Amino acid sequence: MSLKERKIAEKKEEIIRMAIHVLSEKGYHGTTMEEIATNLLMTKGTVYYYFKDKQELLYQSQIMLLNRSLQQIQEIKQQQIPVEEKLKKSIIAHIEYILEERSGFELMLKPEQKFSSEQLAVIFKLRDTYGEFFDQMITEGIEANVFHAADVKVVRNIILGAMNWVTQWYAEDGQKSRNELAEDIAVYLQRILIKTGGE
Amino acid sequence: MSLKERKIAEKKEEIIRMAIHVLSEKGYHGTTMEEIATNLLMTKGTVYYYFKDKQELLYQSQIMLLNRSLQQIQEIKQQQIPVEEKLKKSIIAHIEYILEERSGFELMLKPEQKFSSEQLAVIFKLRDTYGEFFDQMITEGIEANVFHAADVKVVRNIILGAMNWVTQWYAEDGQKSRNELAEDIAVYLQRILIKTGGE
Amino acid sequence: MSLKERKIAEKKEEIIRMAIHVLSEKGYHGTTMEEIATNLLMTKGTVYYYFKDKQELLYQSQIMLLNRSLQQIQEIKQQQIPVEEKLKKSIIAHIEYILEERSGFELMLKPEQKFSSEQLAVIFKLRDTYGEFFDQMITEGIEANVFHAADVKVVRNIILGAMNWVTQWYAEDGQKSRNELAEDIAVYLQRILIKTGGE
Amino acid sequence: MSLKERKIAEKKEEIIRMAIHVLSEKGYHGTTMEEIATNLLMTKGTVYYYFKDKQELLYQSQIMLLNRSLQQIQEIKQQQIPVEEKLKKSIIAHIEYILEERSGFELMLKPEQKFSSEQLAVIFKLRDTYGEFFDQMITEGIEANVFHAADVKVVRNIILGAMNWVTQWYAEDGQKSRNELAEDIAVYLQRILIKTGGE
DNA sequence: TATGAATGAGACTTCATTCAT
């Protein structure tokens, strides 16, 4: 039984991965069940066997993306390192992940148009939780007197925007590797927060 | 003749404005010719009289948005004020404009999917020009010894990302007005560049 | 304008007539938009231009059938003839109409499964009104001392059932014409109600 | 072996009963193999193990319904009671049965659309036999000088129609129990046939 | 200029049916 369930879970994940992939290239409306299926060498019918409709599949895709992000940042949070270090690691992890999946945007945009209200509630909850991790790090830094920021939420969203935007301009063939780029951006973004000597 | 042409131009602009509006709410695929037309109290046929197809209409919309942005920043560039001031004004103008139109994203994303290669060439040209304005300001600041940045292009894109992302999280009902928000963000983003005393 | 509206109304009616026709042969689920369209030498798209969806088209079909029936019986009601005569005429008209359209049943069955609650409300209202015409005739006959019946509603439904069932067994090739058959049935059904001498 | 066969027969009957049940609520096209199976806590595959296809299953359902009806009326026929009494009992039995199963209609309607010609031959044979029972009772009554009717077949079909229609209007919550209703209808329908004093 | 009827391609979805296990 557990074996069978795992098989199903695997198949579902396989489909979700493909959905995320197509999604990242074609966008929500441009993604068709046909294309997802064909890429996996199955028929539409099979996809519908595992997911009741397109919305459900894309919702699950979004959930998987969000959960993975949350897991990453949660691990970083538990490490015994200075808060500046945590923030830096979080930024790097986020950028590397988003470049890996290349699908950050399509699903983030106008989710109200795409999902049901129950689905939205879950999605917003996860997003909030993720955002709050950043808030906590920033607040912690302020309390430790290494950061300064009048409006934590604004700073958090500046950081998120700068990170998410990366998929729109980073060219794989560029001079910098993903990791180098992520490191650089982390450094620049830290400058917004870090307190400097004189102050 | 010139009068007739102006009339046509006006009609086109009217349609483009509505297209931008619908686009900002429904996204590229979600925007239908029908809806654009109905909102303007005309029929689809009329829209097709002025624009040969949907792609052309949305392309013109994108062009209009980009040109207006360019105009704004060009005006700022010509002002006789310190470079920090110019950058700040540019950031504020960009954010206010993007919040005004709320359509920055849909068209910015994955333009390869939406436009023909000729159209893309024009779009990328305009985007580049816009980006270069920021690059120039940053470079100018570095030369004037008020900014510091190892990789101008990365910093430019951090700034663009942070600004564009605003549409995704700014709530009109919030405590801050658009202008206040724009000012705040401008201040935070400057921190990335501004050289501080000790250095 | 009125001309244009009439044109639309005509087209709609043409489609409705065909819908009723196909419906009477294939049943609700068996009726496809494709078949309705093809029979009319148009494409599905055209049908959808006039009716927003299948449900709406079949609902309009039902409404048309009911309204025509109501009109018939209303005309009979206003005639200055004895109540027995009215009932007889109503029965004959009903049977001839139902044999003409051959679609009485499919739409009458389980309407709850087919229509929205607003649509159902209208349908039930019309059905009730129609049934009440029969009730009124029966009651009138009782008051005039020519009919007798303890439970008017039961008798009404016996009559309706007997009439509607005709489509299930009447063979066009039979010895009796539609009119003869209708007359016969009317006579038999009257026996249920007519008071006989001795009583 | 006989045990095994009985087991199979039982399973088949179980499935048929559920098919009849679902059918009565959803209609022919609305009934899915999936729903029948799920309601029985089995899978579609199992249903297909016992019935080669949907048509076969629904055909068997129809046969079962018809055979049960036939059995009932056959028992009544053999009773040593006056013919009026037999007819009355037959009517009551029919109505009670049809209200019990609530599925009389869906399968009776347009069987040509649902079954193969071999299947149809059997169904029509059974229906005819059933109808003839009524014919025989009517004829018997005429010969016994208690009934009068010029066209037996028409009267038979009036009776069948009135009875079958009951499912369309009888409300379980009504003032009358099923039995009371059946009795009432039987009385009214008898009026069509019974000879009155003067004649 | 403007309309709106008509089209057709393509997307989503359902479901009877098969088949290997």
Added chain:
DNA sequence: GATGAATGAAGTCTCATTCAT
């Protein structure tokens, strides 16, 4: 005997687009 994963045909519906008026 029973299962359930997989399929494919068919149906509903949307929408960009055309064209005669």
